[in-house]
Amino acid sequence: MVPFEELVYLKDEARYVEAGEVPAGAAVANISGTQVREDYLAKGRLLPEWFTRRETAEILRQMYPPRNQQGFCVWFTGLSGAGKSTISEVLNVLLLEHGRIATMLDGDVVRTHLSKGLGFSREDRDTNILRIGFVAAEVVKAGGAVICAAVSPYRAARNQCRNMLGEEQFIEVYVNTPIEVCEERDIKGLYAKAAAARSKALPAWTTPTSRR
Numbered sequence: 001m002v003p004f005e006e007l008v009y010l011k012d013e014a015r016y017v018e019a020g021e022v023p024a025g026a027a028v029a030n031i032s033g034t035q036v037r038e039d040y041l042a043k044g045r046l047l048p049e050w051f052t053r054r055e056t057a058e059i060l061r062q063m064y065p066p067r068n069q070q071g072f073c074v075w076f077t078g079l080s081g082a083g084k085s086t087i088s089e090v091l092n093v094l095l096l097e098h099g100r101i102a103t104m105l106d107g108d109v110v111r112t113h114l115s116k117g118l119g120f121s122r123e124d125r126d127t128n129i130l131r132i133g134f135v136a137a138e139v140v141k142a143g144g145a146v147i148c149a150a151v152s153p154y155r156a157a158r159n160q161c162r163n164m165l166g167e168e169q170f171i172e173v174y175v176n177t178p179i180e181v182c183e184e185r186d187i188k189g190l191y192a193k194a195a196a197a198r199s200k201a202l203p204a205w206t207t208p209t210s211r212r
Contacts, residue, residue, distance in 0.1 A: 006030075009050050042067055071140035073165050076149045077158065078175030080190050081182035084149035087175060091147055100145045105132050107150030126157045133161030140169050 005018040011027040022028055031040075031051055040047050044066035047057040074091065076084040085106055095102050110132050111118065118124040129152045136146040152158050162170040183191040 011050075014050070037064075044069070065143065069143060070169070071143045071145065072169045072171065073136045073140055073146040073148060074171045074173060075136075075152070075158065075161065076147070076173050076175055077152045078177060079179060079182045080151055081185040081187055082175040082177035084151075084175050087173075088147045088149040095145060095147075102145040102147050103136075103139050105136060105146060105148045105150075107132070107148075107152070110135075110150070122154065125152075126154060129154075129157040130160060133157075133164050136161070137164040140165055 005020060007016045007030075008019050008022060009016055009029040010022070011029055013026075029048075029050060031047070036047065039045070041060060041064040044061070046054075046061060049057075051057075052060075074088075076088055078084050085108075088104060088106070092102050092104060107128070111128060114131050114135070115128040118128050129150060132148055132150055136148055139146045158172065162172070186192055
C-alpha cells in the first residue's frame with residue numbers, strides 16, 4: 001500500500017507539501033472538495049491558479065454553472081380551477097424581472113398539441129404528465145427554467161417526472177385551493193358536468209322532489 005497524505009499549499013514558497021511537513025508559522029492554503037462545490041462553483045467563482053490550472057478552472061465553471069444559471073422546474077399541481085395557470089403567469093413575470101426567461105408548459109395547452117387524442121383515464125393522464133416531464137427535463141438539461149401547470153393528480157407520475165429532472169431541479173408546488181372555490185370558478189364547466197352526471201346516477205328517491 002502506498003499511503004497518501006493530505007497536501008497543503010505554502011503561499012510564500014509557491015509549492016505543495018504534506019500537511020505534516022508544514023514549517024512552523026508558514027502561511028498555508030487548502031481547498032476541500034466541499035469548498036470547491038459550494039464556495040467556488042456554486043457561486044460562479046473561478047478556482048485559484050495555485051489550486052488548478054486556469055484552463056481546468058474554466059472548464060469546471062462551464063460544466064458546473066452557479067445556481068442562478070442552472071436549469072430548474074417549478075411544477076404546480078392542484079385541482080382544476082385552483083389557479084395554477086394564473087400563478088404560473090405571475091411567476092413567469094417575476095423570473096423575467098430577474099433575468100430568467102422561462103418556458104411555460106400548461107397542461108391544457110400540452111393536451112391540445114403534444115397530447116392530442118388522449119383521454120382522461122389514469123393511463124392517459126399519466127402519459128400526458130410524463131410527456132410534460134420529458135420536455136421539461138430537456139429544457140432543464142440545457143440550463144433553462146420551466147414552469148409546469150397541470151392537475152397531475154397521481155403522485156407516482158409526478159415522482160417519475162422528478163426523477164427525470166433531478167431532485168434538486170424539481171420544485172413541486174401544490175396549489176391548495178378549497179374545492180368550493182374551484183366549483184365557483186368552474187372555468188371549464190367540469191364541476192357542472194360532474195354534478196349533472198352524479199344527479200343522473202342517483203336513484204329517484206334521493207332527489208329533492210322525491211323527498212318533498
